Amino acid sequence: MKKILITERLDQDALNHFKKNAEFIFDILEDTPDNEIIKEKLKDYNALIVRSKTKVDRDLLSAGKSLEVIGRAGVGTDNIDVEFAEKKGILVINAPEESLDSVADLAMGLIIGTCRDLKTAIWRTTECDFNRSDLKGVELRNKTLGIIGFGRIGRRVAQRAKPFGMKIMAYDPYISTKLEDELGVKLTTMENVLKNADIITIHVPLNKNTQHLIKWKHFKIMKKGVYFINTSRGGVVDSNALLRALEEEIVRSAGLDVIEDCLETEKSFLRNNKVLVTPHLGASTKDAQKNVSWRILEGITQVLKGFPPEYPVNFPKLGAEIKDIYTPYRKLIIKLAKLLVNFNLPFDNITINYPKALPENLRKTLTRHFLAIFLKPLVSTRISIVNSVIIARERDLGIIETVRSGKDFENLISIQISNNSKKQSEIVGKIYSDGYIEIIRINDFGVSFSPFGSIFIIKHVDKPGMIGKITTFLGDNEINIAELQVSRDKKTKTQLMVLKSDQEPDEETVDKLKEIEDIDMVFYNNLSNDS
Structure with a gap:
């Protein structure tokens, strides 16, 4: 029992x-x-x-x-x-x-509440004031609803908005365009959504990539008089930018189930009749x-009872018979995923090439490991090696596993990310007989480094003085260089620098490095030895 x-x-x-x-x-x-x-x-x-x-x-x-x-x-x-x-x-x-419908319901409630000035109307009637002459709301019919984040909640909001006669457009670079036909929603760029929507609702997870996703530069391209809804997380929206957008009447009214901590004690904000705030009620039904x-x-x-779980968060152990080869390959594919995440480009297909000698069940498990790391910044629910394939399928992402034989492909994994059949990024890693792992290619650049420690990856124009400019900057910021290599792409006249440092830089230093003239991109990763 x-x-x-x-x-x-x-x-x-x-x-x-x-x-x-x-x-x-x-x-x-x-x-x-x-x-x-x-x-x-x-x-x-x-x-x-x-x-x-x-x-x-x-x-x-x-x-x-x-x-x-x-x-x-x-x-x-x-x-x-x-x-x-x-x-x-x-x-x-x-x-x-179980709470997705409750959150989507509340989002629609906030849309209606803001569009009909319900906060002011309710306040007045509690004071026995029934004056409605200045409460001129708007109908939802024929209005354009812009959804930022078209995952499970975003799609539920779209389903609810359709019967109101709303036109719906959405932005989510990690959702297949096939959903356009299925749901009758126009998938487009974030800029198009912000510029053209009458009502904007946010449904994204809070993580490093989405912290202050909506800044002042985004508010100022919105339609004047837009209605702005957020039921995701407060940190997704820059509070100062939102306050400015309200003050300048870019945002006609905001419906917020979540706000940043800095606004929770701002009574003037909470009492503003243009702002309808609820205390994170999304799942509270x-x-x-x-x-x-x-x-x-x-x-x-x-x-x-012994049945497989419907909603697992972690993953059971693999069989002992493949444990010896599992460990180094697991380390390699996790490092490849952590490096690829940096590119943060739209994609709808992932192709992973494995050595033919790897057992199929190991290949399937390694793919789960990759997806769990690579998709983690993109989803609001917890993703693990148990549910990562399910989440990829929900987003209609193409996951292709291929095998290659021959000496050139022994112990080698290559991963290609593409969008609309066009390659976006590619990375290749290799395992040696002693278990040593190495990255040997990033896009069109041949490299050779072990993916451990404090690592900068910098793409810059191929011209005299660039290496000195970068190393001097790091030295001036008290960052000592442990290793440095540079690879050249003559066709594009660019170079890729892989640099390991003894110190970990702060975000401000990395941001300043990105601002140096003729640097196209800067990635920084602290890749620990335990994964």
């Missing part, structure tokens, strides 16, 4: 239903006790179900001697040490789909919370 420990409140109807199953014993701890109490209890349990308050850290995971699976009743897993759980052989699952409970209880019991 399997034992399941629940540390936070779940829907009672769902609990009562699953308690009827004689195969399981459920133990519910009230009021989220501290970890010491949980640790003492956990040693005898096969499964743990938490929401967001319980911190499933290394100590707690180590205490779970019989623990097979952890269920997060919700989407985010920031409170769970997933990597350590994987090392301990503990599966982690979540319930990422009875339906979503109920559905999450049913989904996670179903997921946990299915896993304990």
